[in-house]
Amino acid sequence: MGNLGGYQDITKLIKAIGGPAAAVKYAAGAASIIFIAGGAAYAGGQKAIKAIKHRIQTRAVPCIWVGQVFTVNSDAGAGAGLMLQNGDEVRILECDGDTLLVEVIGNADNPYAISGELLQSISDFPGGVDTA
Incomplete structure (x- = not known):
């Protein structure tokens, strides 16, 4: 069984969006959006982790009854x-x-x-x- 069908579908898609140059522009745009969104998610996650660590480390009074x-x-x-x-x-x-x-x-x-x-x-x- 061949894979010619997949290549034909990709060729049709590239032709529909305006050719190879347009396809490269769309791919680059999508990759940059994914890269920016991933970086923002990473930065937000790092900030949340830092806040949680700070909250744990600065607990005002430890529970004196733990284990009793x-x-x-x-x-x-x-x-x-x-x-x-x-x-x-x-x-x-x-x-x-x-x-x-x-x-x-x-x-x-x-x-x-x-x-x-x-x-x-x-x-x-x-x-x-x-x-x-």
């Missing part, structure tokens, strides 16, 4: 289907303001985001310090 485990002393619903019961142990994974990302030890559906105020009211979590 607290024991729940009264039953409570914490939202998102999470029911904390007396005796549950909760490990702090991350915090941002009053929101805590926690692991309920022994629960297969971890992690959960809960309020620091709620955790303080139902466990031995001390709270009272800005977590972000």
Whole structure:
């Protein structure tokens, strides 16, 4: 099976747009547009990465409770289907303001985001310090 059909299609296209000189101009224009758009996307991506790195490196106060485990002393619903019961142990994974990302030890559906105020009211979590 030959490839003559493809060459015939290309020849027809070049003839339709005004010949080889016009085809080269169109190809050069398309390549320059792709080059400019790619450069802009690259520069934008670099700027975004730099901003994210800066945000991570300049975090005001590190979360002092990361890795600590607290024991729940009264039953409570914490939202998102999470029911904390007396005796549950909760490990702090991350915090941002009053929101805590926690692991309920022994629960297969971890992690959960809960309020620091709620955790303080139902466990031995001390709270009272800005977590972000």
